[in-house]
Amino acid sequence: MIISSLRLFQFRNFAQQEIEFKPRLNFLVGANGQGKTNLIEAVFLLSRGDSFRPANFENYLFNRKAAQARVVAKLKSEAGDYKLQLDFMDGRRTPHLDGKRTRFSTLSAEFPVVLFSPESLASIKEGPEQRRVLIDNVLATLSIRDAKLLSDFHQTLRARNALLRQIADGDSRSTTLQSLESLTSLFLVIGTHVTASRLAVLRQMAPRWQESARHIFGIDDLSVGLEYLISDNCANTWSDEQVFNALSQRQSELSRREMEYGGSLVGPHKHDLRILFSGNDSRFSCSQGQQRALILAFKIAQIDLHHSVTGRYPILLLDDVMSELDADKRMRLMEYLEGINAQVLITATDLTWSRHFPEERNAVFKVENGTVTLTAPSAVRAVMPSIG
Numbered sequence: 001m002i003i004s005s006l007r008l009f010q011f012r013n014f015a016q017q018e019i020e021f022k023p024r025l026n027f028l029v030g031a032n033g034q035g036k037t038n039l040i041e042a043v044f045l046l047s048r049g050d051s052f053r054p055a056n057f058e059n060y061l062f063n064r065k066a067a068q069a070r071v072v073a074k075l076k077s078e079a080g081d082y083k084l085q086l087d088f089m090d091g092r093r094t095p096h097l098d099g100k101r102t103r104f105s106t107l108s109a110e111f112p113v114v115l116f117s118p119e120s121l122a123s124i125k126e127g128p129e130q131r132r133v134l135i136d137n138v139l140a141t142l143s144i145r146d147a148k149l150l151s152d153f154h155q156t157l158r159a160r161n162a163l164l165r166q167i168a169d170g171d172s173r174s175t176t177l178q179s180l181e182s183l184t185s186l187f188l189v190i191g192t193h194v195t196a197s198r199l200a201v202l203r204q205m206a207p208r209w210q211e212s213a214r215h216i217f218g219i220d221d222l223s224v225g226l227e228y229l230i231s232d233n234c235a236n237t238w239s240d241e242q243v244f245n246a247l248s249q250r251q252s253e254l255s256r257r258e259m260e261y262g263g264s265l266v267g268p269h270k271h272d273l274r275i276l277f278s279g280n281d282s283r284f285s286c287s288q289g290q291q292r293a294l295i296l297a298f299k300i301a302q303i304d305l306h307h308s309v310t311g312r313y314p315i316l317l318l319d320d321v322m323s324e325l326d327a328d329k330r331m332r333l334m335e336y337l338e339g340i341n342a343q344v345l346i347t348a349t350d351l352t353w354s355r356h357f358p359e360e361r362n363a364v365f366k367v368e369n370g371t372v373t374l375t376a377p378s379a380v381r382a383v384m385p386s387i388g
């Protein structure tokens with residue numbers, strides 16, 4: 001699948017803009033603060049409904065005061081062409097697929113994108129929630145079934161938390177306690193499914209990630225890995241039954257505390273991941289550039305897995321990927337991008353690092369103060385080591 005065109009109306013710093021993308025590499029080049037990330041965000045929002053950076057609703061509206069905004073993508077796939085539209089109005093975001101209202105929960109599987117941005121580093125640097133996002137994004141883009149499973153889980157978690165809050169606030173009616181009991185049974189079953197799906201996908205990702213990390217780092221015997229932690233135990237090899245038993249046992253141990261606290265203390269929303277680089281926790285043992293390359297390699301493994309499972313490539317969004325990568329890593333990343341048949345939107349402040357690409361399938365766009373223009377590569381490439 002590719003995006004053949006993107007239309008923005010009163011979105012962020014774009015009053016009105018249409019961009020016709022090429023099927024392979026699309027470079028979005030411009031100085032700081034011109035709107036490159038806003039473009040990446042627009043495409044990401046179409047897939048996920050939510051942004052990868054914190055934003056109030058008014059931040060999406062042109063000059064933060066337009067009455068409404070709209071982002072429209074024309075998509076081309078083997079199954080045909082379709083139009084995805086996201087409207088921003090009255091504090092709400094509403095997605096439409098070919099003119100009909102659709103749901104966010106399955107959109108990411110229908111329109112899969114893989115994002116790498118400076119915010120992606122949060123998966124290593126910040127808390128467990130950011131690390132779970134890393135793996136849940138793989139699930140949500142890979143299959144509609146898993147996307148729906150995650151959405152059902154969050155719905156059940158919200159319902160259970162509301163009930164626990166009610167109990168913590170003094171509601172001790174037997175009907176409330178019975179509702180909690182049946183919701184807890186459902187919660188543990190869905191929680192087990194989510195955990196089992198995460199573990200299955202991690203097992204599929206592991207060899208691919210190892211390979212992509214070795215390639216990007218240029219180190220043949222580099223070892224990278226991921227440990228999935230349930231109550232601080234590595235659960236990588238656990239069966240579904242072991243997961244269910246562990247969740248159930250821990251839940252019954254903590255059931256009184258949950259009722260006092262007013263929220264769910266056990267479940268997939270509490271699990272963590274340890275990202276290992278040469279056997280050590282990457283949070284403490286890697287430099288900023290190494291962390292960046294490690295997450296980038298994870299995203300490459302995700303693209304690979306997606307392609308081998310679905311036969312299609314997701315759209316790859318690379319925001320500001322080249323900063324902090326050394327020259328060798330940049331070159332190996334470009335080699336990889338050239339070698340796959342995926343559409344890529346890649347932002348940069350200049351193209352001094354880039355080689356020449358044939359213009360029928362690749363394009364360079366200049367982004368300047370909320371305006372995008374198709375440009376000859378030489379106009380933005382100060383030094384062009386032309387190859388091929």
Ligand SMILES: Nc1ncnc2c1ncn2[C@@H]1O[C@H](COP(=O)(O)OP(=O)(O)OP(=O)(O)O)[C@@H](O)[C@H]1O
Binds near residue numbers: 012036062349
């Ligand atoms: N709702 C809005 N209305 C108007 N301008 C906005 C809105 N939201 C953000 N901007 C402006 O968009 C610009 C930021 O755009 P963006 O983050 O896309 O920059 P960038 O080109 O990615 O820059 P960098 O190279 O620094 O990452 C800023 O100047 C910001 O003030």
Ligand SMILES: [Mg+2]
Binds near residue numbers: 036037319320
């Ligand atoms: Mg940016």
